[in-house]
Amino acid sequence: MAVDFSSGILGFVLKHWLILGFYFLVILLVFIYRKKFQFQLKFIALCRTKLGLGLMDRIASRHAELVKLFGYVGIGAGFMGMAFIVMVLAQSVFTLLTVPGSPSPITPVLPGVRIPGTPDAFFVPFVQGIIAIFIVAVVHEFAHGVVARAHGVSIKSSGPAIIGPIFAAFVEPDERQLRKKDDVVNYSVFAAGTFSNILLAFVALFMLSAVFVPVGSAFFSPDGVVLRGVEPGSPAAAAGLRQGMPVMAVDGQPVDSLKDNALLGLQFLAPNKTVVFSDGASEFIVVAAQGGDGRGRLGIVMEQAWKNQGTAGFAVFSWVQQLLALVATLSFGIGLANMIPVGPLDGGKMLHLAMTKLRGEKKANRAFVKFSILLLIVILFLLSPIFKAIIKSVAGIF
Incomplete structure (x- = not known):
């Protein structure tokens, strides 16, 4: 809440x-x-x-x-x-x-x-x-x-x-x-x-x-990547990206994990670089702004999405993991x-x-x-x- x-x-x-x-x-x-x-x-x-x-x-x-x-x-x-x-x-x-x-x-x-x-x-x-x-x-x-x-x-x-x-x-x-x-x-x-x-x-x-x-592997299986947050006024927000949106592809490359090269490359973006995000239904064109460190800034926070395997104790495990x-x-x-x-x-x-x-x-x-x-x-x-x-x-x- x-x-x-x-x-x-x-x-x-x-x-x-x-x-x-x-x-x-x-x-x-x-x-x-x-x-x-x-x-x-x-x-x-x-x-x-x-x-x-x-x-x-x-x-x-x-x-x-x-x-x-x-x-x-x-x-x-x-x-x-x-x-x-x-x-x-x-x-x-x-x-x-x-x-x-x-x-x-x-x-x-x-x-x-x-x-x-x-x-x-x-x-x-x-x-x-x-x-x-x-x-x-x-x-x-x-x-x-x-x-x-x-x-x-x-x-x-x-x-x-x-x-x-x-x-x-x-x-x-x-x-x-x-x-x-x-x-x-x-x-x-x-x-x-x-x-x-x-x-x-x-x-x-x-x-x-x-x-x-x-231990988490017993409860979860990878289920793609989602946007955990989108900064208001950021290039991502201006392009229409929204919190909770799934990221299915970046620049045409399918995305399933935060370790995918398409996502790892976003850490080293140059300012004014164009990145195309897809949620599976629509495409969003984002132009990176210049961040304080001189790199390109999109204004998003991504996280790995996981699928609950239905194992008993999932809710407790997830809650304690988030607490830690x-x-x-x-x-x-x-x-x-x-x-x-x-x-x-x-x-x-x-x-x-x-x-x-x-x-x-x-x-x-x-x-x-x-x-x-x-x-x-x-x-x-x-x-x-x-x-x-x-x-x-x-x-x-x-």
């Missing part, structure tokens, strides 16, 4: 009552139990508990050296992730400025909500999205807590959190104790969450490739997003600590604030296509 904004307000409510009801219930529960929540900046709600603290202590005490090593390795991964995400943001700004009609390269993660102005590939299913975010958030915060405990830093509390409409979790180490530790300990605690998310993503991908792909794929995607994406060197994010804490050691506290504070403001402006600019699309869609409801 997905929320869209294409119908009138009554139809919108009737069509998406389950998702709207869920978010309303969350808001109602937070209001009823507001005394158990601590509110920050008006839109962040923290429910302080002792959940998981005992398990953190046991793991940290029994495997202290291994946990510390995990944190130390995470420092390198954290700084590399920080550099990577900054380069991605810079490249995205260039693309948005030079390629007219480019979609936003970043998007909020709102399960069940099809956010206007974002490619269909960015959509997160409702139930699987809630579960995946819970898994990713718990692993992230648990890693912070275990590494902190391995270095003798107390954990005051942990629990669920709500940041606007986004679900999260938190672990609260004793900041005074942490500040007294050396820089390496601080870096390792800050980087532990992102490093654990990256490892979780690889574990999920390994399970998909080593278990679900081989979502965990891998969100774990990698959310982990890297936490390395954006801004404000209270883990990447911001690491950068601020490094700048303090290099330039002194006063100069570092001034420079860090300016850099954070610059990055926030960049992020808002990258989100601007979404803001415009939301305003247009909401206006359409009324």
Whole structure:
């Protein structure tokens, strides 16, 4: 089930009552139990508990050296992730400025909500999205807590959190104790969450490739290729291609698998190259636009279609497979997003600590604030296509 904004307000409510009801219930529960929540900046709600603290202590005490090593390795991964995400943001700004009609390269993660102005590939299913975010958030915060405990830093509390409409979790180490530790300990605690998310993503991908792909042959047989998504305003959309359309042939060559040469060649298209798609009944002529990397861009996302063999357990297998794929995607994406060197994010804490050691506290504070403001402006600019699309869609409801 997905929320869209294409119908009138009554139809919108009737069509998406389950998702709207869920978010309303969350808001109602937070209001009823507001005394158990601590509110920050008006839109962040923290429910302080002792959940998981005992398990953190046991793991940290029994495997202290291994946990510390995990944190130390995470420092390198954290700084590399920080550099990577900054380069991605810079490249995205260039693309948005030079390629007219480019979609936003970043998007909020709102399960069940099809956010206007974002490619269909960015959509997160409702139930699987809630579960995946819970898994990713718990692993992230648990890693912070275990590494902190391995270095003798107390954990005051942990629990669920709500940041606007986004679900999260938190672990609260004793900041005074942490500040007294050396820089390496601080870096390792800050980087532990992102490093654990990256490892979780690889574990999920390994399970998909080593278990679900081989086992999947018992449930499925290939059944052609379909368009998973078509970007609004893209060359593909202009040519009439639509989401869910089967791709039977490309440039006259029959297509049955994503590994077919006709489809593999689309990765290396030159700008202005003409590609002819066929759905078996009609042909669609698409002229590639220039993408941000200089290659041709069609504006489509394709996926392998599979035929259900009718074996019992197909629905459960497919659901779990999709959940694992979502965990891998969100774990990698959310982990890297936490390395954006801004404000209270883990990447911001690491950068601020490094700048303090290099330039002194006063100069570092001034420079860090300016850099954070610059990055926030960049992020808002990258989100601007979404803001415009939301305003247009909401206006359409009324």
